[in-house]
Amino acid sequence: MRNWSAWGGSTTPCGRSRPGCAGWRAAMAIDPDPTTAVGADPTAEFSPVASAALSEQAAIDPRFWEAQYAKKTRPRHSEWWVFFHFLAWVKPYWSKLLLSVTTSLLGVTVSLVPPWLSKYLVDQAFPQRDWNVFWSILVAYCAMDVFWRISGTVNSILSYYIDLWVSLRLKRHFFQHLQRLSMTFLHGRPIGEHMFRANADIDAILRMITDLLPALIRAVYEFGLILVLTTFLDWKVTVLVLIYALPYTWFAHWLATVQRHLDRDARLRWQRYDSGVQEGLAGVMVIKTFARHRHEVYRYTHLFVDGWRQWSKFWWVARFREHSIGAFLPWIKEQGLRLWFFRMVIRGELTYGSVFPILSYMGRLTNPIQQIVDYVQEIRVALVPAERILETLEVLPAVTDKPGAKRMPQLQGSLRFEQVSFNYEDQRPVLHDVDFAADLGQKIALVGHSGSGKSTIVNLLLRLYPPTEGRLLLDGIDLADVRMNSYQQQLGLVMQDTYLFCGSIRENLLFSNLNASEEALVRATKQAEIHDWIEQQPEGFDTDLSEGTRLSLGQKQRLGLARALLRDPRLLVMDEPTSSLDSPTEQKLLVTFRQACKGRTTIWVSHRLNTVVDADLILVVHEGRIAERGTHDELLALNGQYKGLWDLYFGLAAPTENTLGS
Template sequence: MTTPAAAAEPETGGESPADKPQDTRRTVRRLVALLGPYRLPTIAAMGCCVIGVAANTIGPLLLGKATDLIFAGFAGANLPAGLTKAEAIDRLRAEGNTTLAEVYGTVDLVPGSGVAFGRVAVLLAIALALYLVASSFMYLQERIAAKVVQKVAFDVRERVEAKLPRLPLSYFDRRPVGELLSRVTNDVDNLQTVMQQTFSKLASVVLALLTVLVMMLVISPLLTVLMLLSIPLSGYIVARVSKRTKPHFVELWADTGALNSHVEQMYTGHALVRVFGQRETALREFDECNDAMRGSGRRAHFFAEAIEPALLFVANLNYVMVAVVGALRVASGALSLGSVQAFMLYTTQFNNQAGEIGGVIGKLQSGFASAERVFELLDAEEQRPDPPDADRAEHVRGSVEFDRVSFRYTADRPLIEDLSLTVRPGQVVAIVGPTGAGKTTLGNLLMRFHEVDGGRILLDGRDIATMTRQDVRSRTGLVLQDTWLFEGTIADNIAYGLPGATREQVVAAARAVRVDHFVRTMPDGYDTVFTETAAVSAGEKQLVTVARAFLADPAILILDEATSSVDTRSEVLIQKAMTSLRAGRTCFVIAHRLSTIQDADVILVMEDGKIVERGAHGELLRAKGAYARLFAAQFARTAEDEEERPDR
């Protein structure tokens, strides 16, 4: 039977490994490995990227040639017809127009002729076609990349969902629910968003930088060297800022988990918050968490966004220097006007791509921080796997034996030491004792929510460690103090105890534990939907959990403080329901109210993880030991409460 785990003694846990910056290279390798199952679409996306970048890079070169044609046409129209290009240039030098002669020498002009608009039109048409091709393939690349990223995110969510059931209960004991939910939702969503924004962009940016650099070298190695002088400074800026960015994103996502945890706790316990007048305290704690998240978010995003404008500033300074030197090269005849124009277009592209890299790096720091938190969850130590040769027991009578069992939540704090206990099939065993004595832990060990450190637990003479957890738990029913019900109909909540149960089986279970009458008073009967605001008492909810356990038909039943949070009338109804539930089953009753376990076959008194007394109710009272003291103390408190109750 699938049920939430009983509350266990909490463990102390230090700072999570993912709350500190991890090895970025290892994180990158793991992120790349996630793309492994999608090699073909990834290669297709890269192919589209190559074609798109190549087409986009050729465009400025064609525009530069078109500029040279137009300039040559206007220059030729101002020169006498019949001269050769060399003769026209020599005449300009003889007239003292040396600079103009050098500039004319860089283009293919024909004296006396005008602009070759046909050739210009062809070049512009080719450039336009290339830009259309570039846009089309970039669009296709984005679509493929989006599908790949969505599939990767889907895989990560599936891995996280598959991982959670394999984690031991101790993992959840150490972490607030909100913080864990933040990893499963916020961090996975952020990882998906960052991959979506950077997966295709990073490849296209790097490829564009390389192709633009090649074209610039072809046009002018000198100008290329001048342009590259800014790279060391840009690299220094990126390295320094990135080093400070990632720790802030790690802090931001940790603060997000803390805020989610606080909101989850306050929402779950909002009634108690109001009853005890702690609304202002809750708001103050929320403000503190929110302020911490705002501060870490401001710092993280400031450094992440600071990279791009810093790189653009350096790039613009370099642009001015390249423009000045380029103009001098045109004036000296070393370069044509169109070549300088194309080079400046490439410089603009290079600077823009460099700025894009800065933005991508800033986003990647956020993605790496979330990825490390998700990977820390996926890498968490799992509970010991079930034995591969485990056999399923065909029939369980309900005999339970604890054979010299030892267990501790932390290595330096023993809880249960050398405990032995034998329970016959159908026997009702009550477990009492002060808080922290280990009562709930016995139930958790029997359900294999935790593994014993020493000794063994036998079910019908068979060590439960040799059985699968599902086999053990399917033979065990659990009713907790906390009435866990999901948002669904009453019938669905009862049927949760037996997958595939029919409506007839659900109604039969409800009747057996005296739930049917209460259900039929509801507006829609068994189809009434449970919600947070549903007008259902705690006792009625507990009755539904009892019916759920009855439907599962377990051989062993664990009742953990099942009546401690309900009123006296509800307690009577629940006790009658549990009497029906306990019939013919081995039953462990964990209780603080001693009045509810006086008819138990055996009562165990636990202190500090040990059984200090055992026997029937009357026998233990006559022994005047620990049980008698507990009973007397509880009876005295009850008498005092009755005396202090005002007359009505």
């Protein structure tokens, strides 16, 4: 456990330490709503659903806004706009960054003084045997060396902590924003791409802000100071320097531009390679089942070779630039200047002492020129991932709390869909006038073929999307009028495939209710009939699920149910909870699930009709509409779509268009 007391921190009553320094508090500050964090909302004139759809399409294709809404939105951000946008993230630490840059500039200034002092050493101390001048210069040398080392250490420490704080703040904001985006956007791109942006792209931005920018300022300052010093020594030297610097800078800039384009292409190919590796690991079951090992190895090799070839081009250009700009041209410059200076000394136009500082400054001159070109190009290279990050940050969440939204009171369980419709902009409507109601303790079942709209109804209920038309009422309160978190914290959800995080059983269960007591934990696991199995584990609730503990599908579903019940929700959503189970396991779990649903309003989505025969109301969803409604017996007597699905499920009838859907 880290001790934060050195930073002004304190210790919580439970013994955990917490940070107290201003920088750390600023890094951990809650970020503003992402819809306003990056400026004006470009989709303000559209409906919420249309805004989400348009924003997501814009994120997938950056040319979307330019082609479709050029007159309604601002133009593509300039490099300067992107640069200053992310530079604003350093604002809480601006004083520390300024101190870091100041110490760095002082170090540069001090490092340029010794060559100037060597002039007096050669022209006065040695010829005149002036020991006072000699010892004064020696003491000055030692003092400046100590100061240079101290300033370098202070600068390194400040740079380290600035990088740490800004890294935490920016990565936290980006992850928080991703969590607020719709499932459509998150699933619309490979996970590897999101991971690449959250790591490599943000690291490139951090390097631009905390490393490259201070280094560029230092290089410009060093170049300017050298010009000033050489002007005092001999103005002709300054003219020669400028004559040399102009073509040198142009050639260095041209090579750096070529290198930047090659670097951009190489990064894109390595990003595809990372996504390919992630897909290969995620789909290993399918690969093994279909015996596609050779194909995947070939694809993996092709992606790697593609990235390696592009990176090789970048490497060769970088090496050529290093040896031409960094070695050959400076060598020619130094030899030419030596001949020029020795000629001036022989003619009596320069003293011997003046030659030493001039040669020293000329030797150092190439370095800041090359650094300026390099850092400018590297900053421009870093602006490419910065634009990608900004592109994601400008995607609007599908659902946001409207101004004045209130906290949802304790749910009682009364639910009503009131003429609800849902569709994306310029797409076929998904739901049409869905209308039904449920009281506390009732079980509402949603059945129908795949793609009929069942999952969309659940997504609207979970507030993953807002309805295009109509209202969702809970206990008579419109969900649009309440804060999203205050409502979602009172829901229980069991999905088709329960996702368990790396960690202990206790940590996975407490994910739904961090403040649950040990008694509530035991009660929920007993209700889910998984408590006995947990007690049989060597470490009980503290058994680590990431260390080789194998769980059956039934055990995972029971843990998922226990996690949902730990909230003691009045509204329970069961989304295909038994679809991946075999029949014996399903029958055992159905008893547990039905017992858990007592006293709660339950929305049960299922393709397996035997799991919904006890529902108080069955809704048959077909092409986004409620085609039929009633109890199991009523729908069978109706001899409609439900009867066809029932007969098909038990093998009593051949598939028809109504049972399979169009």
